Amino acid sequence: MVRIEKPPLGRSKAAAAPSKSGSTLNMTANIKVVVRVRPLNEREMELNNRIIVDVVDDKMLVFDPKEEIRPFYYQGVQQPNKNFLKRANKELKFIFDSVCAQSASNNDVFEITTKDMLSSLMEGYNCSVFAYGATGAGKTHTMIGNTEHPGITYLTMEHLFDILNCEKDRELDIAVSYIEVYNENVYDLLKPSSTPLQLREDSKYGVMVAGLTLHKIKTARELLNMLEDGNKNRTQHPTDANAESSRSHAVFQVYVTMRYKTSNQFRIVKLSMIDLAGSERASATGCVGERFKEGANINRSLLSLGNCINKLADGSSYIPYRDSKLTRLLKDSLGGNCKTVMIANVAPSSVSYEDTYNTLKYAARANKIQLSIKKNIVDGHMGPSQYVKITQELKKKIKELEAKLTLSTVKTVSREPDPAKENAKQECRKRIQEEEAVHGALEAQLLELMARQRVLSLRHALRTRAFSHVADLAHRSSTEAVDSMCTEEIPRQERAQESYVKQSVLLDSKVFTAWTRWDESRKKLYHLCEQALAAHPDLDYFVQNVHLQSKLRQSGALERLKQKLVSIQNAEINAFTEYMSDMPRMLKKLYLTLKGYDKVPPALTAEYLEVMKKAKSAKGITWSDKENDTDAHFKFITTLDTHKPSTTLDLTVSKNDANATVDIITDGEDLTDIENKEPVKLSAKKRKGTPIKLVNNETIIINDSFEILDTTRNINSAKKIKREYNIASEIENYGLIDPKDLNSTFVLTETSDIKKAVKTEVKMESQPVKRGLVDRTNTLQQRPVTFGDKARIVKPIVGKALPFRRMPAPTNPTNLTARTFGFGSSVPRDNSQQKNVQGRY
Numbered sequence: 146m147v148r149i150e151k152p153p154l155g156r157s158k159a160a161a162a163p164s165k166s167g168s169t170l171n172m173t174a175n176i177k178v179v180v181r182v183r184p185l186n187e188r189e190m191e192l193n194n195r196i197i198v199d200v201v202d203d204k205m206l207v208f209d210p211k212e213e214i215r216p217f218y219y220q221g222v223q224q225p226n227k228n229f230l231k232r233a234n235k236e237l238k239f240i241f242d243s244v245c246a247q248s249a250s251n252n253d254v255f256e257i258t259t260k261d262m263l264s265s266l267m268e269g270y271n272c273s274v275f276a277y278g279a280t281g282a283g284k285t286h287t288m289i290g291n292t293e294h295p296g297i298t299y300l301t302m303e304h305l306f307d308i309l310n311c312e313k314d315r316e317l318d319i320a321v322s323y324i325e326v327y328n329e330n331v332y333d334l335l336k337p338s339s340t341p342l343q344l345r346e347d348s349k350y351g352v353m354v355a356g357l358t359l360h361k362i363k364t365a366r367e368l369l370n371m372l373e374d375g376n377k378n379r380t381q382h383p384t385d386a387n388a389e390s391s392r393s394h395a396v397f398q399v400y401v402t403m404r405y406k407t408s409n410q411f412r413i414v415k416l417s418m419i420d421l422a423g424s425e426r427a428s429a430t431g432c433v434g435e436r437f438k439e440g441a442n443i444n445r446s447l448l449s450l451g452n453c454i455n456k457l458a459d460g461s462s463y464i465p466y467r468d469s470k471l472t473r474l475l476k477d478s479l480g481g482n483c484k485t486v487m488i489a490n491v492a493p494s495s496v497s498y499e500d501t502y503n504t505l506k507y508a509a510r511a512n513k514i515q516l517s518i519k520k521n522i523v524d525g526h527m528g529p530s531q532y533v534k535i536t537q538e539l540k541k542k543i544k545e546l547e548a549k550l551t552l553s554t555v556k557t558v559s560r561e562p563d564p565a566k567e568n569a570k571q572e573c574r575k576r577i578q579e580e581e582a583v584h585g586a587l588e589a590q591l592l593e594l595m596a597r598q599r600v601l602s603l604r605h606a607l608r609t610r611a612f613s614h615v616a617d618l619a620h621r622s623s624t625e626a627v628d629s630m631c632t633e634e635i636p637r638q639e640r641a642q643e644s645y646v647k648q649s650v651l652l653d654s655k656v657f658t659a660w661t662r663w664d665e666s667r668k669k670l671y672h673l674c675e676q677a678l679a680a681h682p683d684l685d686y687f688v689q690n691v692h693l694q695s696k697l698r699q700s701g702a703l704e705r706l707k708q709k710l711v712s713i714q715n716a717e718i719n720a721f722t723e724y725m726s727d728m729p730r731m732l733k734k735l736y737l738t739l740k741g742y743d744k745v746p747p748a749l750t751a752e753y754l755e756v757m758k759k760a761k762s763a764k765g766i767t768w769s770d771k772e773n774d775t776d777a778h779f780k781f782i783t784t785l786d787t788h789k790p791s792t793t794l795d796l797t798v799s800k801n802d803a804n805a806t807v808d809i810i811t812d813g814e815d816l817t818d819i820e821n822k823e824p825v826k827l828s829a830k831k832r833k834g835t836p837i838k839l840v841n842n843e844t845i846i847i848n849d850s851f852e853i854l855d856t857t858r859n860i861n862s863a864k865k866i867k868r869e870y871n872i873a874s875e876i877e878n879y880g881l882i883d884p885k886d887l888n889s890t891f892v893l894t895e896t897s898d899i900k901k902a903v904k905t906e907v908k909m910e911s912q913p914v915k916r917g918l919v920d921r922t923n924t925l926q927q928r929p930v931t932f933g934d935k936a937r938i939v940k941p942i943v944g945k946a947l948p949f950r951r952m953p954a955p956t957n958p959t960n961l962t963a964r965t966f967g968f969g970s971s972v973p974r975d976n977s978q979q980k981n982v983q984g985r986y
């Protein structure tokens with residue numbers, strides 16, 4: 146028996162732990178994961194529970210397989226099987242390095258786990274095998290077994306002794322230790338003591354157990370007795386799941402010292418065989434009190450083992466070995482210099498459903514671990530004769546290497562490059578580089594021009610959109626606004642449009658010229674590269690690099706362009722958001738002013754409420770310009786396609802349209818009433834709200850409280866009006882008018898016959914014609930602004946909250962138009978329509 150207190154000296158020192166020095170070989174290997182399914186025990190058989198593990202073959206198993214459902218007959222008819230209470234089967238397929246079915250013996254498990262491992266051990270690798278699983282899953286049976294069925298610890302050692310007996314070149318020493326980790330304390334099972342042993346970490350020898358005794362053994366039988374003795378000292382307590390439940394982790398370690406007879410080198414390898422405590426759930430074992438505390442400690446250490454496994458599987462650089470005694474002990478049995486086999490023991494009965502599932506998941510995770518392992522070779526002290534022998538061998542080796550070197554020098558000389566060819570290659574390189582420089586400059590110029598083209602196009606699109614918006618607002622608001630629109634904004638917009646066209650044409654021609662020159666130089670460069678590759682295939686990297694430079698330039702330019710476009714659009718969005726936030730407030734004031742005069746037609750109320758509802762719900766609004774997603778033009782401006790130069794000019798403004806104008810159709814129907822009616826006298830009753838003094842000294846109260854508005858009444862009145870007019874179906878026949886728009890604004894579209902009639906009617910009235918305003922229809926957004934369409938301004942009256950004198954009722958049916966329709970509708974401008982509608986009214 147050898148007792149190790151400190152790192153021992155000389156051979157025995159090395160025997161305490163494998164050395165990290167002198168490593169000659171590194172290799173990576175997975176943790177080998179073997180799943181063993183134990184047979185049903187008597188209790189499980191009595192319960193006749195479902196089998197939840199189906200071993201498909203020696204590598205695959207299915208957890209919670211689909212059950213065969215027996216047909217159920219009622220009065221001779223097979224009934225549909227609908228067991229709603231039954232949980233669906235997981236039917237999870239797991240593939241491991243090996244799967245041992247219920248029928249597998251300990252010997253079978255040994256054959257596929259540690260037997261092969263021993264040859265690695267004898268080659269100088271640390272090895273370890275550990276059994277993991279819930280309590281009663283068969284870990285101890287697998288690792289220790291019994292006299293009838295010895296476990297793999299015994300079988301491995303037996304085989305190891307067989308190997309040792311066949312050894313001729315090496316002297317081998319075997320020493321073993323057997324320890325348990327119970328409640329986060331380490332105890333020597335072969336030298337029982339109530340005082341726990343301390344773990345020490347040594348930079349040279351790794352983790353060591355201070356005060357641990359090592360026992361030299363010569364035969365496997367000695368070992369069996371030792372294991373038996375040790376197991377008697379192991380902490381065991383009966384639990385619900387296992388009458389002899391091991392409540393500690395048992396670590397059996399074998400140190401093999403191999404001394405080479407010829408070289409005096411020696412290796413120390415360690416084989417660890419670990420029977421872990423059960424990974425049970427407390428509820429499954431029915432543990433309380435002290436047992437519960439044990440269980441908690443077991444689970445804690447297994448949890449930290451799981452964490453280490455997970456981190457190793459993830460390739461993490463920090464592995465939390467220090468979290469528990471168990472992981473500290475197993476440090477070099479998991480991620481360190483070690484070959485590892487994990488045996489995951491599972492029970493097949495549905496009673497252990499959760500535990501089996503958890504063990505399989507744990508095992509699957511462990512399968513991913515990559516270990517970097519190395520042989521442990523330590524140089525020992527050599528005698529003079531050995532030195533002489535080695536020196537001779539080394540001299541021989543040096544001579545061989547010198548000979549090889551001479552040979553390779555000769556070959557190198559003979560392979561010396563042909564200077565003429567080298568010069569030609571250099572020349573090729575030079576010409577390509579020169580052409581590349583020219584091409585690069587042309588490309589940069591082209592990309593710059595294209596980017597300017599895109600920016601110009603975007604700015605113009607935004608300007609046009611803003612203008613159409615302003616125009617729309619102007620003719621909704623006041624005569625003055627429309628006048629100012631016609632005298633200032635439209636000419637300005639026309640000038641901007643002209644300037645845009647000029648700039649675009651200029652840029653387009655510049656782009657085209659630049660592109661032609663760029664394309665020529667591209668072809669030239671391409672040709673040069675092809676020639677160079679044909680003559681010097683080894684220039685392929687150089688040529689690839691040339692092509693990459695161009696790609697890099699293009700993506701850089703595109704990136705800069707996108708940033709520019711985004712910044713322009715952001716500025717636009719900010720301005721628009723600010724403007725939009727003022728609108729509902731203003732609209733509310735306007736509406737309430739009208740309401741104060743009792744001049745709000747129900748249709749307007751309904752529309753107002755609808756708008757305010759939208760404004761209210763638009764708190765978290767994101768101002769997305771959906772059109773841009775689908776707008777081909779927008780897609781075009783956000784790309785730089787050097788293969789095909791294109792124009793940014795909006796070709797929808799065709800030559801034919803040059804003199805066309807756009808209709809401007811203003812509101813006026815219900816509001817004409819407002820204009821003509823006498824103001825309604827305000828009731829004496831004091832109303833809540835903000836008083837506003839009118840020009841004629843009248844005071845109206847603006848009820849600022851949105852909620853106080855009687856929405857039901859207003860909406861109902863709006864509905865009533867719709868019903869009364871009941872023109873929807875009539876108008877629908879034209880395929881142009883959306884009935885829901887009838888009480889709101891305009892429904893004309895470009896292709897409308899009605900519109901043509903409107904134009905006719907416009908001319909009849911010989912109203913002033915302005916150029917440049919947009920068609921104010923509900924489809925305003927979808928229609929591009931075109932200039933030059935014939936426009937008609939009908940005097941706008943919205944925005945005048947002052948009471949006007951009532952005008953005599955018009956006699957001409959044409960002039961009745963304004964009264965006939967709800968607020969904002971321009972439909973009745975068609976004479977024929979008017980008659981129809983008026984008849985109903």
Ligand SMILES: Nc1ncnc2c1ncn2[C@@H]1O[C@H](COP(=O)(O)OP(=O)(O)OP(=O)(O)O)[C@@H](O)[C@H]1O
Binds near residue numbers: 280281283287423424
């Ligand atoms: N493959 C098997 N063949 C026959 N019996 C088995 C097998 N595996 C386990 N058993 C029996 O099942 C019972 C529980 O097994 P074992 O003690 O090995 O479980 P364990 O996982 O070590 O439990 P614990 O963690 O509580 O110690 C024992 O009686 C054992 O003999």
